[in-house]
Amino acid sequence: MPTAPNDMMAPFTKRVDLASGAIPDAHRVQTRRLSDLRGLFGDADAEEAALAGDDPLVYRVYDAHDAPKVEGQLLFSTTVIEPGRVGAEFFMTKGHYHAKPDRTELYYGLKGEGYLLLQTRDGRVDAQRMTPGTAAYVPPHWGHRTVNTGAEPFVFLAVFPADAGYDYGSIREHGFASRIVGGGDGPRIVPNPTFQRA
Numbered sequence: 001m002p003t004a005p006n007d008m009m010a011p012f013t014k015r016v017d018l019a020s021g022a023i024p025d026a027h028r029v030q031t032r033r034l035s036d037l038r039g040l041f042g043d044a045d046a047e048e049a050a051l052a053g054d055d056p057l058v059y060r061v062y063d064a065h066d067a068p069k070v071e072g073q074l075l076f077s078t079t080v081i082e083p084g085r086v087g088a089e090f091f092m093t094k095g096h097y098h099a100k101p102d103r104t105e106l107y108y109g110l111k112g113e114g115y116l117l118l119q120t121r122d123g124r125v126d127a128q129r130m131t132p133g134t135a136a137y138v139p140p141h142w143g144h145r146t147v148n149t150g151a152e153p154f155v156f157l158a159v160f161p162a163d164a165g166y167d168y169g170s171i172r173e174h175g176f177a178s179r180i181v182g183g184g185d186g187p188r189i190v191p192n193p194t195f196q197r198a
């Protein structure tokens, strides 16, 4: 039984538009343009050049619903990352650890292709390839970022505890251990030389 009145939620269903990745009646849509990711791409000159242009859309997050930020509740959303690059580096999300660091997450690929990059504060690094139909698990304590390595939007569904929260500061301060760059022979995962362990 719920222990507080705001823990009570009615069952509901949301539709995900599989053609676009949008949730048409989302509670909230967050838009991330390149200016929101300023400083996160490796090629600072390419980033400045792109920012001097039209400040392109990089990704949108469709938050399906709102829920009390308490243990036991789930949130879910879709993320739609546009195709594109800054210099050689593919468009990506900001990336974060969860503010409650032991909170887990499940990603399910719906459209396009990309990678889930993961890292721990004590130096473990991982990359999971995601395509439509793949389910990728973000274990406790792993920071995570997604990257669109394809030519069409990369869309995935994310399901996570409502009390997970976001720590963006660690990634902004210390960077991500790996970057994904494009070249003649396809996407390459390369170490980030400026990365520092948090």
Ligand code: PAN
Pocket (backbone or CB within 6 Å): 061, 077, 079, 093, 094, 095, 096, 105, 144, 145, 146, 158, 160, 164, 166
């Ligand atoms: C996802 C992410 C979403 C956008 O729902 O929040 O893909 O990435 P950033 O939050 O790093 O900008 C998730 O991991 N939620 O916990």
Ligand code: ZN
Pocket (backbone or CB within 6 Å): 096, 098, 105, 144, 160
């Ligand atoms: Zn997360």
